[in-house]
Structures are given as structure tokens and as C-alpha cells.
Amino acid sequence: MLKMTKCNSSRHDNGITDIESNTNKNNLKIGDPVRVKEGTVCPDLKDLCIGGWQGRVSEITEDKDGKMLVCVRWDSITLKNMPGYFIEQSEVEGLDYTTMCLWTEEVELSEPRDKKEKQKRPLKRF
Numbered sequence: 001m002l003k004m005t006k007c008n009s010s011r012h013d014n015g016i017t018d019i020e021s022n023t024n025k026n027n028l029k030i031g032d033p034v035r036v037k038e039g040t041v042c043p044d045l046k047d048l049c050i051g052g053w054q055g056r057v058s059e060i061t062e063d064k065d066g067k068m069l070v071c072v073r074w075d076s077i078t079l080k081n082m083p084g085y086f087i088e089q090s091e092v093e094g095l096d097y098t099t100m101c102l103w104t105e106e107v108e109l110s111e112p113r114d115k116k117e118k119q120k121r122p123l124k125r126f
Contacts, residue, residue, distance in 0.1 A: 028070055028104060032057045035110035036072075036102065043102070044095060048086055053078045054110055058099060068104040076114045 028034070038051035055078060059071035074082070079098065090097035 028057055028060065028107075028109070030057050030060060033075075033110050033112040034070070034072060034107040037106055037108055040102065040106045042086070043100070044093070045086060045089060048083070050100070053082075054113055055099075056112070059101075061101070069101045070104055070107060071099055071101045072107065073099045075112070 033054065033056050036050050036053045040049070040051050042048040042050050053072075053074060055072040055074040057070045058073040061069045061071070063069065074097075082097065087097045
């Protein structure tokens with residue numbers, strides 16, 4: 001089960017551009033399985049600690065200062081254990097709760113916990 005604790009962190013600037021290549025300075029590639037580092041907070045819900053959430057890199061971008069972001073598509077285990085209030089708040093704000101963009105230093109490579117196909121299935125939670 002995912003932990004839900006309070007933690008502190010700073011977040012993104014504006015001026016983000018897509019990266020043509022599949023890799024970045026941290027050697028992450030599209031499709032790589034990653035885990036969010038402990039102490040990382042949700043960029044859209046500051047009281048939600050997302051450390052331990054896992055998924056796969058779906059996009060790599062760079063801001064105007066050259067700082068790298070990765071978009072993570074959450075794995076089926078993270079989606080299953082995600083707090084309901086986060087899903088509801090995301091839907092109210094028109095955000096996609098199945099993905100999140102984070103700084104590359106907020107994630108680390110991990111072993112996959114599910115198959116890619118499971119990520120594409122609709123969430124049957126409610």
C-alpha cells in the first residue's frame with residue numbers, strides 16, 4: 001500500500017519544451033520504469049507525498065533553463081492504491097491522474113511491478 005504523508009519540496013518553473021531524443025542527461029529513456037524518491041510532493045496537491053509511487057517514463061522535456069522533466073505514467077499498482085481524493089481533485093481540475101511530470105532528480109530507475117498492458121486498462125476502482 002502507498003504511504004500518504006506530508007513532505008516538503010519545491011516545484012516546476014514555466015518555459016518547458018519537448019526533447020527530440022528519447023534520452024536525457026540522467027540517462028532516463030521513454031519506457032523506463034521509475035520510482036518517485038521519498039520526500040517528493042505532488043506538484044498539484046502540496047499536502048500529498050508521492051514518494052514510492054511507480055510507473056514508466058512516457059515523455060521527457062526540458063525547461064528554458066535546461067532543467068529536465070519526465071512525465072510518468074503510473075503503473076497499475078500505484079493507480080489501484082492512489083488516494084480517492086487525489087483522483088477526484090484531479091478530475092475537478094481537469095488533470096490526468098494517470099500521469100505526472102516530475103523533475104528527473106525526483107525519480108530513480110526501478111524494476112517494473114506490472115506489465116505495460118496493465119497500465120492501459122481502464123481503472124475499475126469506483
